Amino acid sequence: MFVKHGMNSQFALLGIATHCMLGSSAVFRRQQFLIRTLGGYTNQTHHKRIQQTKAMSGIAMEADAEHILRAITPTLDPTKHKGQAGKIAIIGGCREYTGAPYFAAISALKIGADLSHVFCTKDAASVIKSYSPELIVHPVLEESYSVRDEDKLSTLGKVLAEVDKWMERFDCLVVGPGLGRDPFLLGCVSEIMKHARQSNVPIVVDGDGLFLVTNSLDLVSGYRLAVLTPNVNEYKRLVQKVLNCEVTDQYAHEQLLSLAKGIGGVTILRKGKSDLISDSETVKSVSIYGSPRRCGGQGDILSGSVAVFLSWARQRLAAAEGDLSISKINPTMLGCIAGSALMRKAASLAFQNKKRSTLTSDIIECLGRSLEDICPAS
Numbered sequence: 001m002f003v004k005h006g007m008n009s010q011f012a013l014l015g016i017a018t019h020c021m022l023g024s025s026a027v028f029r030r031q032q033f034l035i036r037t038l039g040g041y042t043n044q045t046h047h048k049r050i051q052q053t054k055a056m057s058g059i060a061m062e063a064d065a066e067h068i069l070r071a072i073t074p075t076l077d078p079t080k081h082k083g084q085a086g087k088i089a090i091i092g093g094c095r096e097y098t099g100a101p102y103f104a105a106i107s108a109l110k111i112g113a114d115l116s117h118v119f120c121t122k123d124a125a126s127v128i129k130s131y132s133p134e135l136i137v138h139p140v141l142e143e144s145y146s147v148r149d150e151d152k153l154s155t156l157g158k159v160l161a162e163v164d165k166w167m168e169r170f171d172c173l174v175v176g177p178g179l180g181r182d183p184f185l186l187g188c189v190s191e192i193m194k195h196a197r198q199s200n201v202p203i204v205v206d207g208d209g210l211f212l213v214t215n216s217l218d219l220v221s222g223y224r225l226a227v228l229t230p231n232v233n234e235y236k237r238l239v240q241k242v243l244n245c246e247v248t249d250q251y252a253h254e255q256l257l258s259l260a261k262g263i264g265g266v267t268i269l270r271k272g273k274s275d276l277i278s279d280s281e282t283v284k285s286v287s288i289y290g291s292p293r294r295c296g297g298q299g300d301i302l303s304g305s306v307a308v309f310l311s312w313a314r315q316r317l318a319a320a321e322g323d324l325s326i327s328k329i330n331p332t333m334l335g336c337i338a339g340s341a342l343m344r345k346a347a348s349l350a351f352q353n354k355k356r357s358t359l360t361s362d363i364i365e366c367l368g369r370s371l372e373d374i375c376p377a378s
């Protein structure tokens, strides 16, 4: 039994119950007993919940990712101006990590965003600029070691003023790649996230952003434009914090639904052998064959990609144009499915060429060709 206790454990139990219901076994009757004992639902609510969960988990889960990629990728139209294909900002990059924010930001550009900004610490900024002249790099974040206690409040004010100047222009923020875990820096980033939320800017949370959010769930709880992209460790910590239990692979879909619901309907992309995606209403998987290489940085490509596709999906749905088959799907789900599929296709292509020496930069080089194969530019 993976559930220990806690309100949200009810959802996990419902998931187990649904699973067992399909088998109609004695174990199911036992789970029903447990739900009644621990869940506190009326019989009617209980029955409705089970029906809903059954409907959700009973359907084929694999997303039609290529169809979605084609439906949300904008055409290259000569009447468009700079910025219309997306302006993305990465909040990340500190003394230790300069690769992660670079990978996320450059991936966004290689897929087709027009502008990619990075807000990082002063130490990281010149290094990131030296990787690429394409990125707009703002050396605005500060770590504790570089700020005296008496200057912390004024520094926070300056950081927020710098980021706020740009906030309304961004189509999506990616918070966390290479952010580090310095307490003062994370305090500033919390405020940036609150401002993004007030401005209705979507936020993709990855890497150390997930460390921050796991300890301060209110930052994203109930925000439908938040996407969390946890790896195996990050997912484990989220499940322990929110559901108060261990990760289960046997009831992976149900647990993911419960987690997304427990954080108020955010969208979660659980990375792994297959990527599992849920917005607390449905669960989809992307199992396109990727690469057996697990070099660091692939998650950063993914977070940058999800930011672009999420922006494109929102744009496409807002204009109510194009493919009606996607019009009922949450844009955060569309963004995750498209980002996951493209990342995996590019990884597969890079591995065909480079085999054991495949690195993250090789995968980034394959992003354009992989998108072209699915969705030709002309």
Ligand SMILES: NC(=O)C1=CN([C@@H]2O[C@H](COP(=O)(O)OP(=O)(O)OC[C@H]3O[C@@H](n4cnc5c(N)ncnc54)[C@H](O)[C@@H]3O)[C@@H](O)[C@H]2O)[C@@H](O)CC1
Binding pocket: 096, 097, 098, 099, 100, 101, 176, 177, 178, 179, 180, 206, 207, 208, 231, 233, 234, 296, 297, 299, 300
């Ligand atoms: N080139 C770069 O600059 C890269 C930087 N990265 C950044 O590195 C930072 C950390 O990301 P990771 O993916 O390594 O974070 P993880 O939380 O997955 O892992 C951090 C380290 O702690 C260990 N760890 C994690 N949870 C643990 C637990 N419960 N008990 C014991 N050990 C545990 C892991 O094995 C790993 O060595 C993020 O900011 C990320 O964005 C990565 O994206 C990889 C590439």
Ligand SMILES: Nc1ncnc2c1ncn2[C@@H]1O[C@H](COP(=O)(O)OP(=O)(O)OP(=O)(O)O)[C@@H](O)[C@H]1O
Binding pocket: 207, 230, 231, 232, 271, 272, 273, 274, 275, 290, 291, 292, 294, 295, 296, 297, 298, 299, 300, 301, 302, 340, 343, 344
């Ligand atoms: N076992 C696997 N098989 C195939 N693809 C995988 C596997 N594990 C992860 N991936 C893919 O690799 C990408 C990155 O996932 P990963 O778990 O490595 O993220 P991460 O640890 O956050 O990476 P990073 O090093 O950038 O922080 C995801 O798109 C995921 O689909």
Ligand SMILES: [Mg+2]
Binding pocket: 206, 207, 231, 299, 300
């Ligand atoms: Mg990561």
